[in-house]
Amino acid sequence: MTQYHLGISAFYHDSAAALVGDGRIVAAAQQERFSRIRHDSGFPEDAIRYCLATAGIRLGDLSTINYYEDPKLKLGRTLSSFASAGPAGLPAFRHILPEWIRWKGRATDVVAQRLKAMNDGVAVKVLKGAHHRSHAASAFYPSPFERAAVLCVDGVGEWHTTTIWHGKGRDLTLANAISYPHSLGLLYSAFTYFCGFKVDSGEYKLMGLAPYGRPIHADKIRDNLIELRDDGSFSLNMAYFGFLQGQRMVGERFARLFGRPRREPESELTQGECDLAASVQKVTTEAVIGLARAAKAMTGENRLCLAGGVALNCVANGELSRAGLFDEIWIQPAAGDAGCALGVALDQDVQRSGRRLQIVPGQHDAMRGALLGPSYDDDDIASFLEGRGAPYRRFGEDRMLETTAEHLAKGGVVGWFQGRMEFGPRSLGARSIIGDPRNVEMQKTMNLKIKFRESFRPFAPAVLAEKADDYFDMRQDSPYMLVVSPVLEKWCRETSERGLGSINEVRSQLPAITHVDNSARVQTVHEETNPQFHRLLRRFEDKTGCPVLVNTSFNVRGEPIVCTPEEAYTCFMRTNMDVLVLGNCVLVKNDQPPLENDVDWRNEIALD
Amino acid sequence: MLSLVSSIFYILLFLPVWAFRRVFGVSRFERRFHARKSTWDSPVRFDT
Numbered sequence: 001m002t003q004y005h006l007g008i009s010a011f012y013h014d015s016a017a018a019l020v021g022d023g024r025i026v027a028a029a030q031q032e033r034f035s036r037i038r039h040d041s042g043f044p045e046d047a048i049r050y051c052l053a054t055a056g057i058r059l060g061d062l063s064t065i066n067y068y069e070d071p072k073l074k075l076g077r078t079l080s081s082f083a084s085a086g087p088a089g090l091p092a093f094r095h096i097l098p099e100w101i102r103w104k105g106r107a108t109d110v111v112a113q114r115l116k117a118m119n120d121g122v123a124v125k126v127l128k129g130a131h132h133r134s135h136a137a138s139a140f141y142p143s144p145f146e147r148a149a150v151l152c153v154d155g156v157g158e159w160h161t162t163t164i165w166h167g168k169g170r171d172l173t174l175a176n177a178i179s180y181p182h183s184l185g186l187l188y189s190a191f192t193y194f195c196g197f198k199v200d201s202g203e204y205k206l207m208g209l210a211p212y213g214r215p216i217h218a219d220k221i222r223d224n225l226i227e228l229r230d231d232g233s234f235s236l237n238m239a240y241f242g243f244l245q246g247q248r249m250v251g252e253r254f255a256r257l258f259g260r261p262r263r264e265p266e267s268e269l270t271q272g273e274c275d276l277a278a279s280v281q282k283v284t285t286e287a288v289i290g291l292a293r294a295a296k297a298m299t300g301e302n303r304l305c306l307a308g309g310v311a312l313n314c315v316a317n318g319e320l321s322r323a324g325l326f327d328e329i330w331i332q333p334a335a336g337d338a339g340c341a342l343g344v345a346l347d348q349d350v351q352r353s354g355r356r357l358q359i360v361p362g363q364h365d366a367m368r369g370a371l372l373g374p375s376y377d378d379d380d381i382a383s384f385l386e387g388r389g390a391p392y393r394r395f396g397e398d399r400m401l402e403t404t405a406e407h408l409a410k411g412g413v414v415g416w417f418q419g420r421m422e423f424g425p426r427s428l429g430a431r432s433i434i435g436d437p438r439n440v441e442m443q444k445t446m447n448l449k450i451k452f453r454e455s456f457r458p459f460a461p462a463v464l465a466e467k468a469d470d471y472f473d474m475r476q477d478s479p480y481m482l483v484v485s486p487v488l489e490k491w492c493r494e495t496s497e498r499g500l501g502s503i504n505e506v507r508s509q510l511p512a513i514t515h516v517d518n519s520a521r522v523q524t525v526h527e528e529t530n531p532q533f534h535r536l537l538r539r540f541e542d543k544t545g546c547p548v549l550v551n552t553s554f555n556v557r558g559e560p561i562v563c564t565p566e567e568a569y570t571c572f573m574r575t576n577m578d579v580l581v582l583g584n585c586v587l588v589k590n591d592q593p594p595l596e597n598d599v600d601w602r603n604e605i606a607l608d
Numbered sequence: 609m610l611s612l613v614s615s616i617f618y619i620l621l622f623l624p625v626w627a628f629r630r631v632f633g634v635s636r637f638e639r640r641f642h643a644r645k646s647t648w649d650s651p652v653r654f655d656t
Contacts, residue, residue, distance in 0.1 A: 082618070083625040084637035093618050098610035177649040181637055233647040238637055298652070 003063040003352060004055060006048065007134075007345030008126075009337050010067070011107055013039045013200050016338035017047035018372075018423075019055055020345040023358045025142065027054035028372040028423040030338045032560040036567075038608055039201055040560075043114045044341075050374055052120065060121030064348045068340035069131035071107040073158035075100050077180055085244040092246025129344035131157025132308070133165075133172070135332075138343030139307035140167035141350055141357055142366040143330040147303070149295040153288065154308035154336075155185035155200075162291060162308075166299045170350050175298040181244060182235040184287050185310050187226055190241060191280040193249035195273045196263030201608045204425075207315055208457050210281035211517035212500050213274030217258065218282045224257055226283060232294025234287055269456065271499055281315055288316040292325050302327045307343070311335035311482070312425065314521045318484035321475040333370040333480035334424035342423070362528035369529035370480060371430055373421025376565055378583045384565045385582070391591045392582075397532070400584045405539040408549065411439050412578035413450060415554055417568045418532055422561070426481045427553035428523060429462060429533030431561050431568070433577065435512065435550040436540075437461055442512035442550060444504060449576040453557035456503055458521075461513035462551035464537050465524040471510070471548060472522050481523040481551075487514050512550045523551055558608045570595070 004021040010031075018028035027050060032038055034046030052058060059065075078100065082089045103110050108126045115123045135152040150165035150172070161183035164175040189199045192206045228234050240257065242248040255261050263273055292304060304326040311317065312335050321329055332339050350356060357366035378394065385392050395403065407414055413435045422428045433450060435442045437459075447455045460481055461471075468474050473486040492508045498516050508514040527534040541547040554568060555561045556575060562568045565582050572580040572587070573595040580587040633640035646652060 079622075080635075081637075083622045084629055084635055085622075086626045086630075087623065089622070089626075090615060090618050093622070094611045094614050097614040097617070101610060176652065178647055179636065179649055182647055227642060229646060231646050231648065231652050233652075235642045235644070235647045237639075237642050239639070244637065294648075294652070 003349070004057060004061060005064045005066065005345040005348040006051065006062050007066050007068060007341040007343065008044060008048065008111060009341040010043050010111065011041055011104065012337060013041050014336050014338040015040055015042060015044040015047070016334070016341040017044045017051050018342035018345045019051035020342070020349040021055060023349070023353065023355060025342065025346075025357070025366065025368060025372055027051040028334070028342050029374070029421065030423070030560070033373065033421065033563040036560060038558060038560050043111070045114065045118060048115075048118070058121035059115055059118065059123040062124060063352070065111075065115065065123055065126045066129050066344040066348055067108045067111050067126055068129050068134045068337070068344045070128045070158050071105055075105045077156070077159045081181065081244050082246070085246065088245040096246060127348075129347065131340060132160040132163040132177070133174070133347065134340035134343035135307040136163065136165040136167075136172055136343065137347040137350070138334065138339040139305035139330070139332045140165070140172055141346040142332070143305045144359065144365045145303045145305065145328070145330065147301055148305050148330075149299040149301040149303070149326075150305040150307070151291055151295045152306075152308040153184050153291065153310035155189060156180045156183050161185065164291070164295045164298050166301070167305065170354060170356060172347070175295075178233055181238060181241070184234065184284060185308070186241070186243060186249075187236060188280060188284055188310065188313070190243070190249040190254070191276060194254065194262050195276055196265045196267060198265070198608055199249060203309070204312065205454065205457065206277045207281060207313055208515075209269070209274055210277040210315065211515050211519065212456060212498060212502075213271065213276070213278030215279040215282040216275050217279035220257065221279055221283045226287070228283070228287055228290055232290040234290070269454070269500060274500060284310070284313065285316040285319045288313070289320055289323055289325070292320055292323070296325055304329045305332070306330070307332040307335045307339060309336045314482050314484045315519075317482055318519070321483055329476060330365065331480065331482045333367060333426060333482065335482070336425065338424065364477065364479070364526070364529070370423050370428060371420040371530070372423040374563060375420040376583065378585065381565045381582045381585050384569075385585060385587070388569065389593065390569065390587060392585045392587045394585050397584055400581065400586060401536055401539045403586055404536060404579070404581050405543050407579045408434065408436050408540055409543045411436055413442075413446060413576070415568055415572045415577045415580040416536075417554065417562070417565065417580070417582045421563055424480065426523075427551060427561055428479075428481065429525060429530050429551060431554040431563070433552045433554050434462070436544070437510040437512040437548050437550045438544070438546060440506050440511050445576070446512070446550065446552060451552065451557055452575070456500065458515040459513050459550045459552050460521040460523065461510065461548045462523040462525050462533065462537065464534065464541065464547040465526045467541075467547040468522065468524045472520060474522065474524070478522045478524050479526060479529060481521055484519045484521050487518050487520050492518050510548060513548065
């Protein structure tokens with residue numbers, strides 16, 4: 001009988017559920033995709049129901065139920081943190097301690113209560129995991145490596161902010177750690193906050209802004225804010241940070257150091273923010289490489305697995321890859337806390353079964369392309385469209401691909417909805433908005449008319465894996481869009497500047513995906529892992545000679561990536577996309593009737 | 609009520625601990641920790 005293990009992350013940010021059984025990942029999904037609340041931190045009931053339904057089981061059929069971290073250890077850290085906060089910590093403490101007493105300190109009991117309230121059978125006792133071990137398990141166990149160094153870097157778990165593990169077969173052993181408050185993730189979040197973006201969701205915007213700036217403050221950061229040591233360890237000078245006091249990331253001293261106040265959210269970005277972004281990016285990259293060097297020295301391994309929120313920093317990952325410290329690097333696509341749900345379930349499965357995950361023949365790892373969410377067949381889709389009175393054409397796959405490729409080649413922007421939804425923050429060709437990267441207007445059009453987001457933000461390419469080296473300087477495969485690589489010089493053009501004023505300059509023959517520093521966050525698409533998206537890329541290449549497409553997430557700014565055909569249709573109708581492809585059903589915008597009874601969605605969806 | 613109890617707890621227990629840590633620099637939150645040669649939780653001995 002299959003032993004199923006459920007993993008749950010909840011209550012802080014990016015709640016998720018994941019189900020593992022019989023040596024494979026059965027299902028995984030973030031709660032936000034169901035609740036439509038971005039980075040939803042609530043109990044992931046919908047995600048849990050989805051996971052159980054995928055396996056055709058009930059709660060009572062689970063062998064283990066696992067919460068991703070230890071709430072009591074986390075409470076200990078919170079209290080210790082406030083014990084160094086001084087008088088300024090009192091206002092936050094008055095609100096935070098009652099919350100911990102009421103429920104946070106016994107989060108596993110709360111999970112048990114919420115599971116019981118689901119009325120889906122009698123569940124086993126909820127076990128607690130450990131935050132960084134959950135990250136480490138999510139990074140090592142699905143990787144293709146029999147042995148590896150595992151590096152996990154985030155804001156903070158219970159106490160650990162950075163951990164190095166040694167993975168060997170089924171064993172995963174902690175080699176060393178750096179503990180709170182000394183945190184690379186919190187350093188990056190502090191700058192995210194200071195540049196006027198939201199903490200825990202705006203970090204990748206800071207990363208995207210960095211190439212527009214110059215790292216003129218890097219020395220100041222190293223001299224004042226973070227001490228990077230030769231052994232790879234680091235510490236923060238807490239005199240500049242405000243997060244101990246629980247209300248702000250940084251204090252007045254931080255602002256005085258840079259001679260400027262914090263940027264007001266949504267106010268105009270200046271070159272100053274770009275330079276700050278470039279500076280902290282440079283120092284963060286140095287720190288990550290130092291940690292990776294330490295991981296190699298501590299474990300003696302030539303392969304590296306990465307997880308933790310900082311592992312979503314694709315620029316640092318790209319530099320790490322080019323540093324040549326390791327022969328291969330594998331990064332968990334859901335490297336943030338959602339991935340902890342997967343990790344804690346995987347840990348149980350591996351320890352109890354005594355074996356690693358199966359890798360599907362032809363695939364490189366056990367993540368199944370991170371395509372672990374719900375899918376909808378053509379009959380479901382057609383039924384929805386009929387119900388909405390939405391004109392569409394239903395084709396066989398070949399004609400659908402041909403039609404889609406034609407629209408793309410003519411400059412159309414296409415909403416592409418296929419198969420199982422991705423797990424993790426990136427769209428990988430299941431819930432994607434795609435377009436022609438050669439089109440000089442594509443970046444501007446997509447940012448302003450479709451995503452409704454800041455115009456500086458670059459778009460990322462999906463490329464046939466076998467053709468990636470023709471376009472990008474790839475040191476390793478990048479199936480999950482987590483490594484930034486340079487666009488090859490032969491495609492690039494001379495440009496005059498790199499500041500914010502150069503946003504609309506045409507930098508290469510693939511202008512929509514070439515960032516201001518001629519880099520790109522590449523997704524290599526493999527036939528074995530994502531066959532249909534691969535076929536679409538091939539068809540586009542047949543028509544245009546270009547095996548690359550813009551691939552951006554199927555959502556507008558502030559909204560989670562779409563999950564259902566209805567959400568995809570609504571997003572399509574609210575934006576300036578030209579075509580929507582739902583399975584084998586193709587919809588053209590000009591044929592559609594106006595969206596009825598729509599809400600004032602731009603006011604309803606909070607900006608991220 | 610819990611909020612009031614938390615405040616009292618903070619003033620009577622946390623502030624003295626904070627003061628002690630500040631004066632003697634004995635915790636990982638203080639400047640003395642920041643000045644250490646290494647901040648790994650376990651000592652390391654390798655050349656990187």
